[in-house]
Amino acid sequence: MPSDKSTPAKKAAAKKAGAASKKASAKKAAAVKKAPAAKKVTVAPKKATARVKGTAPAKAVVHPPGDESRTALVRRARRINRELAEVYPYAHPELDFDNSFQLVVATVLSAQTTDLRVNQTTPALFAKYPTPEDLAAANPEEVEEILRPCGFFRAKTKSVIGLSKALVEDFGGEVPGWLEDLVKLPGVGRKTAFVVLGNAFGRPGITVDTHFQRLVRRWQWTGETDPDKIEAAIGALFPKSDWTDLSHHVIWHGRRICHARKPACGACPIAPLCPAFGEGETDPEKAKKLLKYEKGGFPGQRLRPPQAYLDAGGKPAPPLGAG
Template structure:
């Protein structure tokens, strides 16, 4: 693989930043994200590695909210790799229909069950090389499973992570694998899994795809893309989302009363607006 490109920064901010300077800035931003999003976590519901792998496969081209609505019944009916391997296709398709691309996802889950039985004694393996050979699992899904089910550090590059790392000037790249390796060079390995969650939280709650809340962002002084959204406190505060929207305003030095109650929930439509345009490889 050719080495991915480093970030090309805006000439207005951080002009002439060195590689070392970028690493130091990225780590400062990562520390601020830790303080900004203490509640960051995997937003897919699961209780074991198999459930997490299944939920992550289902999350392609849909929202975590929608997946979490479907998986309780799915996990009740299918408790093991053998259950998925022997699943009735029509029955599973009916369960998965709300997640979109339900035929492809049903095929992936049935094949996943069969491969786990044949190669791994029905268990989800805990190594990247083994995971990516399984049906429906690419590097993104593998890193989600490793980081959240096995405690193995991994960087999950979803649409939010790709967008924000480019906006942050950490990378100038759209390829997910190249972004993973570039960010791995900037951030300490022990922090990879939680960094992924924090960046994703920030993308869903503050740094939106269409209009980021620049004037209510704790990263404003370190971000070369500051100004892509409103920089005034009042309009920016109205863009904050999530149950901690007012806390996010306070952290950014903004009056929390500027956050209207109607702006607090993260709506499913908001998340869908950030969904990738095509079905990821692991779907």
């Protein structure tokens, strides 16, 4: 008889243990189920790639982009430069010059006008005033008349005569090859100084002109607006040895494809790497019509550069003062 009484108790205990076991199993299964979901939420690589290839306007993003790491930014920036080097293998300063004096004068004259206009003006200027001594002693009114087509001709006359006098009085009639000396010359700022250093003396420098500023912001290399801060930010992304060629590549691209108002996005060789793709015309055929064919060739051209930039052997001439 006692065994009969103990049977229901055993059954109840077994039932209770089974229920507890089932409850524990259910909790465990729920915990296992939730774990993968939490992992999915934190996956970020796709997002970063989408931003690089997406169409979000550059002005909506600050530097550095929130979903692009510093390492990713450096890699993307350097890849863009490599792609542009393939497209513009003969990128060079588009001002005509034969020596460092002509280069510094032409660069000062290029402010607020085109290189083409400067190149049309400087032959007469240098024919009449071939040396710093000649220009330093020039009649300002005669120089103004020559420089009139360049715009702001009075201010530019004052600058080129002033810098010529400074060269004669302070540097023995020679253009100095150091940044701290160049920026002391009237009309010469860091931008002009780096053009001269990079192309007349072979010393690396970043030329932050309007094209350069526009493109590096579109590409989200930096969100800075001050030229000196832009120079510092971009310089930190590249080895110093790349700075001069990088400047040429970016400026050439800005003049030929990535225009201020209507960039030719559909004809752009770096479109997959550009966060601002879509700001301009994306249809390839329509975009081709927006390309600007300037001196030195057009996007994709791999022919020889203009004769003026070839040496006696028919090869691209090195920068003045290099080697």
